[in-house]
Amino acid sequence: MHLRPATQDDEEAIWSILGPTIRSGETYALPRGMDEASALAYWMGPAHETFVADDHGQIVGTYCLRPNQLGGGAHVANCGYVTDTAARGRGIARRMCEHSIAHARSRGYRAIQFNFVVSTNEGAIRLWQSMGFEIVGRLPLAFLHPTLGYVDALVMFRTLTPA
Amino acid sequence: MHLRPATQDDEEAIWSILGPTIRSGETYALPRGMDEASALAYWMGPAHETFVADDHGQIVGTYCLRPNQLGGGAHVANCGYVTDTAARGRGIARRMCEHSIAHARSRGYRAIQFNFVVSTNEGAIRLWQSMGFEIVGRLPLAFLHPTLGYVDALVMFRTLTPA
Numbered sequence: 583m584h585l586r587p588a589t590q591d592d593e594e595a596i597w598s599i600l601g602p603t604i605r606s607g608e609t610y611a612l613p614r615g616m617d618e619a620s621a622l623a624y625w626m627g628p629a630h631e632t633f634v635a636d637d638h639g640q641i642v643g644t645y646c647l648r649p650n651q652l653g654g655g656a657h658v659a660n661c662g663y664v665t666d667t668a669a670r671g672r673g674i675a676r677r678m679c680e681h682s683i684a685h686a687r688s689r690g691y692r693a694i695q696f697n698f699v700v701s702t703n704e705g706a707i708r709l710w711q712s713m714g715f716e717i718v719g720r721l722p723l724a725f726l727h728p729t730l731g732y733v734d735a736l737v738m739f740r741t742l743t744p745a
Numbered sequence: 746m747h748l749r750p751a752t753q754d755d756e757e758a759i760w761s762i763l764g765p766t767i768r769s770g771e772t773y774a775l776p777r778g779m780d781e782a783s784a785l786a787y788w789m790g791p792a793h794e795t796f797v798a799d800d801h802g803q804i805v806g807t808y809c810l811r812p813n814q815l816g817g818g819a820h821v822a823n824c825g826y827v828t829d830t831a832a833r834g835r836g837i838a839r840r841m842c843e844h845s846i847a848h849a850r851s852r853g854y855r856a857i858q859f860n861f862v863v864s865t866n867e868g869a870i871r872l873w874q875s876m877g878f879e880i881v882g883r884l885p886l887a888f889l890h891p892t893l894g895y896v897d898a899l900v901m902f903r904t905l906t907p908a
């Protein structure tokens with residue numbers, strides 16, 4: 583399995599991964615009914631660098647990276663990662679996160695920030711913590727979970743040492 | 746002085762307020778060289794509700810309000826406020842913030858979040874705190890200030906009681 587930049591040819595595979603995550607509404611603050619074109623326009627937009635986890639031709643995950651703010655905030659990257667439901671438990675999210683840290687550093691970013699980690703997404707939070715991300719903020723009841731109701735969201739942050 | 750929705754006729758006045766703030770690069774994470782059309786497209790974009798502080802026909806401040814996230818995060822508003830440099834010290838920012846709290850509540854929002862308050866903007870931080878906003882996160886060295894170098898940015902949050 584290797585990480586490579588996404589191309590237009592990957593769009594169908596990327597949507598097959600993003601779609602169920604968006605539809606579940608449990609981890610991303612995106613409209614559950616978001617259509618494929620809007621989701622791909624967002625995920626592969628011009629401000630984003632988008633990658634796929636390619637396992638011998640099968641796309642098992644995707645992530646995107648962009649500046650989290652403009653101007654005086656453009657040295658901090660923001661990333662989003664989604665693993666194919668059928669491929670969970672194989673360390674793909676960790677591989678994508680490792681890749682994003684190295685890539686962000688190579689691009690000159692000084693940190694990566696996650697703006698909105700749903701507090702019930704405990705596996706993800708533990709994973710990001712194990713990769714050096716710290717919880718730097720807690721947003722009270724900022725996420726409406728489809729079954730759990732209003733839950734907190736977390737802001738997580740990792741400073742990057744220079745390349 | 747009263748707050749009212751902005752119209753296209755206000756664009757020149759709004760830019761006369763936004764422009765110096767953007768050019769200074771001290772408080773907003775926007776490109777210092779951002780041109781008028783881009784700034785107005787951002788400030789008055791379709792996702793935003795934009796207001797002006799109208800002092801007998803003179804525009805002395807402007808603010809905008811939008812959902813801070815989509816989907817499960819759309820019940821939290823985000824606001825940005827800018828006061829005309831020449832009109833500072835007259836309580837205009839406070840009036841705009843009060844208006845935004847009432848307006849957000851009337852729209853059914855359950856909270857207002859500021860994602861990126863530059864930590865050196867101490868007057869603003871004190872003002873937001875006096876209006877019930879709490880610092881819920883600190884982003885280490887996330888803002889490059891034009892004269893002070895890398896400084897922290899804060900995440901501030903205020904829960905709204907129902908209307």
